[in-house]
Amino acid sequence: MPNSNHIKRLAIVGAGGNVGASTIRHLLQINPDISVTIISRNESTATFSSSSRIIVRKGSYDDASFLGSALHGNEMAMFALSLYAEGLQPRLIDLAAKVKWIIPNEYGADGMNEAMLKSNQFLHGKAAARKQIEDLGMKWIGVATNPWTELCILNGLFGFKAPQRTATFYSGSGSFNGSSMQQIGRGIAQLISLPTMSTSNPTASLAHYANRFVYISSFLLNQNKIFESLKRATHTSDEDWTVKHSSIEERIKDGQEKIAEGDFNGMAEMMFASYMGEGLGGDYQSKHLEDKEALGLEDEDLDEIVKAALASY
Ligand SMILES: NC(=O)c1ccc[n+]([C@@H]2O[C@H](COP(=O)([O-])OP(=O)(O)OC[C@H]3O[C@@H](n4cnc5c(N)ncnc54)[C@H](OP(=O)(O)O)[C@@H]3O)[C@@H](O)[C@H]2O)c1
Known part of the structure; x- marks a missing residue:
C-alpha cells in the first residue's frame, strides 16, 4: 500500500x-x-x-x-x-x-x-x-x-414479529436493499x-x-424473501403465522399521525414506508453494484443473518 x-x-x-x-x-x-x-x-x-x-x-x-x-x-x-x-x-x-x-x-x-x-x-x-x-x-x-437487517428483524420493522408469529404484508411494497x-x-x-x-x-x-x-448492501430484499427466511429459521410454515394485510399508504398515514401526536415511533414508520415502498427510494441496487465492486463486497446469505438475529432475542 x-x-x-x-x-x-x-x-x-x-x-x-x-x-x-x-x-x-x-x-x-x-x-x-x-x-x-x-x-x-x-x-x-x-x-x-x-x-x-x-x-x-x-x-x-x-x-x-x-x-x-x-x-x-x-x-x-x-x-x-x-x-x-x-x-x-x-x-x-x-x-x-x-x-x-x-x-x-x-x-x-x-x-x-x-x-x-x-x-x-x-x-x-x-x-x-x-x-x-x-x-x-x-x-x-x-x-x-438502508435498514440494518438484524436490528429490523428483531424489532419487527419489516412487518414480521417472529416470537409472536405475526406477519403484516404491505401492498405497495417492493424490493429494497438491506x-x-x-x-x-x-x-x-x-x-x-x-x-x-x-x-x-x-x-x-x-x-x-x-x-x-x-x-453498501448485503442483499436486495422484499417482504416475501424475509418471510420465507423467517419460516426456515423458525421451522414453521404459513399456518403457524397470523397474517394481516395493510398498505404502504396506511403506514405513511400512521407515521404522520404519530408524528403529529409527538410520538417518535412515527419517524420509524415513515422511514420504513420509504425503504419498503415501491419507487420510494429503498431500492438502490443499481448504485450499489458499482460500489460493491470498488469495495470488494459480496452478497451475504439472508438465512444466516436472520438466524443470527433470532438467536439474539
Ligand atoms: N439504517 C438503520 O437501520 C439505522 C439504525 C440505527 C441507527 N442508524 C444510524 O446510524 C447512526 C449510528 O448509530 P449507532 O447505533 O452506531 O450508534 P450508537 O451505537 O447508539 O452510539 C454510537 C456512539 O455515540 C456516542 N454517544 C452516545 N450518546 C451520546 C451523547 N449523549 N453524546 C455524545 N455521544 C454520545 C457513544 O460513544 P462514546 O460512548 O464513545 O462517547 C456511542 O458509542 C445513527 O445516528 C443513525 O443515524 C441507522
Missing part, C-alpha cells in the same frame, strides 16, 4: 457504537498502515480493543479545545454518533475544519433520493451537515446502508482504505466518492 496515497490518520467519534465498533474491527484486520484516534466522552463506558494503532482521547464535548486538538492532524474524521447525539455534529464539523475528509453521521437512507428526503424530515439535518462540510471546503462521503452490521463495518473499512486517487481504477478511490454517497 503506497502510503502517500492513502489515509494514514483517522479520527472516529462514537467508536464504541454499532457502526463505529464494526468499522474499527474490520479496519484493524485489513489495513495495517492506519492509526485511529478514538474520541469518546468522559462519561462513556465504552471499551476499545487495545492496539498500538489506536489512541483513545477522552474528554468533555463542551471543551472545544479538547475536541479540536483530538480532531486536528487527522486526514479523515468519521462521525458515528448515536441518533440521539446527532445534534453534536454541526459543532464537530466546525471543529474538524482542517480535516480533509469527513464521513458524516449517515448509515441509513440514500440521502440523494428526492422522494426519501421529501418524506423523512429527520434526514434534513443530515443534508444540512453535508452542506456545512462542503461550505467549509472539506469533502464528505455519505455511507448509505445491510448486516458486519457488511457495514467491512464496507466502511474498505472505503477508508481506498487510495485517495487512482488512475488505473478511478472508481475505486476516495476522489470518486468526494461529496457523494457510497451504497
Whole structure:
C-alpha cells in the first residue's frame, strides 16, 4: 500500500457504537498502515480493543479545545454518533475544519433520493451537515446502508414479529436493499482504505466518492424473501403465522399521525414506508453494484443473518 496515497490518520467519534465498533474491527484486520484516534466522552463506558494503532482521547464535548486538538492532524474524521447525539455534529464539523475528509453521521437512507428526503424530515439535518462540510471546503462521503437487517428483524420493522408469529404484508411494497452490521463495518473499512486517487481504477478511490454517497448492501430484499427466511429459521410454515394485510399508504398515514401526536415511533414508520415502498427510494441496487465492486463486497446469505438475529432475542 503506497502510503502517500492513502489515509494514514483517522479520527472516529462514537467508536464504541454499532457502526463505529464494526468499522474499527474490520479496519484493524485489513489495513495495517492506519492509526485511529478514538474520541469518546468522559462519561462513556465504552471499551476499545487495545492496539498500538489506536489512541483513545477522552474528554468533555463542551471543551472545544479538547475536541479540536483530538480532531486536528487527522486526514479523515468519521462521525458515528448515536441518533440521539446527532445534534453534536454541526459543532464537530466546525471543529474538524482542517480535516480533509469527513464521513458524516449517515448509515441509513440514500440521502440523494428526492422522494426519501421529501418524506423523512429527520434526514434534513443530515443534508444540512453535508452542506456545512462542503461550505467549509472539506469533502464528505455519505455511507448509505438502508435498514440494518438484524436490528429490523428483531424489532419487527419489516412487518414480521417472529416470537409472536405475526406477519403484516404491505401492498405497495417492493424490493429494497438491506445491510448486516458486519457488511457495514467491512464496507466502511474498505472505503477508508481506498487510495485517495487512482488512475488505473478511478472508481475505486476516495476522489470518486468526494461529496457523494457510497451504497453498501448485503442483499436486495422484499417482504416475501424475509418471510420465507423467517419460516426456515423458525421451522414453521404459513399456518403457524397470523397474517394481516395493510398498505404502504396506511403506514405513511400512521407515521404522520404519530408524528403529529409527538410520538417518535412515527419517524420509524415513515422511514420504513420509504425503504419498503415501491419507487420510494429503498431500492438502490443499481448504485450499489458499482460500489460493491470498488469495495470488494459480496452478497451475504439472508438465512444466516436472520438466524443470527433470532438467536439474539
Ligand atoms: N439504517 C438503520 O437501520 C439505522 C439504525 C440505527 C441507527 N442508524 C444510524 O446510524 C447512526 C449510528 O448509530 P449507532 O447505533 O452506531 O450508534 P450508537 O451505537 O447508539 O452510539 C454510537 C456512539 O455515540 C456516542 N454517544 C452516545 N450518546 C451520546 C451523547 N449523549 N453524546 C455524545 N455521544 C454520545 C457513544 O460513544 P462514546 O460512548 O464513545 O462517547 C456511542 O458509542 C445513527 O445516528 C443513525 O443515524 C441507522
